[in-house]
Amino acid sequence: MPPSRGFTLIELMIAIALLAIIASLAAPAMSSFLLNQRVSGQASALSSALQFARSEATTKNRRIKVVPVANSTNGWTQGWCVILAELSNCNGNILRRYDPAPAGVTIEGDYLQTGNVLTFRRNGTRAPAVSGTIKISSANLSNTGNRARCLTLDAIGRVSVEAINRDDDC
Template sequence: MKALMGKPEINHSSHKERGFTLIELMVTIVIFAVLSAIAVPGLKAFIIGARMRTQSSDVIGAINLARSEAVKRNSGVTICRSANGTTCQAAGSNWAAGWIVFADPNYDGVLNTGETVIRAYPALSGNTTAVGSGGSAQNLVFTGLGRPLPTFTGGKITMCPPSGDDQSNCRTVCVNSQGRPRVDTPAELAADSYCGN
């Protein structure tokens, strides 16, 4: 009927189906593989760097919390290594298992009966290592003035991704003799006298 009205009939069977050829698909896969090989290491480095910045910020936050709570309470407050969130670890210098901030009116750096945990921090993720040295190897005790005990001359906690990953992502939380913390990259740490040790 349409043919009689002057409109040509369209023969659908003469049109070929359009799609990817096998060669086009293989080229696409090769391009995707090359781009992935370039992007994945960069993405991994970005994730590790972000994790290290976050974890070092958590340590800074805990130290600042201990200082401010000591001033607020006008009494001793301690930050110590703790794997269970309820007791301080007695020996070693590994901070990766977690730490707690607690009221410590007798300034002994140990969570005794009747002393209150202000905040507990979980273990570090991503197999991060965190080793304390100097005055902050095991704990850090603040007085009611917001300063460490007079015997404290400085300390640091060095946090690094697992061996095999880029160690330029390590971060060192340096605490000076006044109890003020800051974070150094490996390059900054090499020229830094802030840690005091």
């Protein structure tokens, strides 16, 4: 009798069932991983925008602003742009535009409540020259493991990012 080739239908169904069980066990961990990456990605994007704005201010020797696309304090989740200080919104000649936050990611902070605009002077310092924080998080994050991000912008315009727990303040 010649050796058989391939799989029987029963063997194939058992392999598919095992794959389905493994996938169902991995799905919650994968969704948590993706949410963590979305929060981290938004923190990186905002940090990058602030560093770019500071750099452009010194390079162009002009005041540069970072403003939300939407005109409200929660408008930062709709994306933001880097513009010349003479402009008031993200319409028109912008230097760089950033995409909206993924669903469920929140961007909030003391800077975003007052004036809703981050301005850099031509020497790269903040206007007004005060320190402040911006928290990027999600209600769906685990409250352990430092999954949220806190951006600190100091008075001279430097940005630092720190990992914090979801319910902690910056």
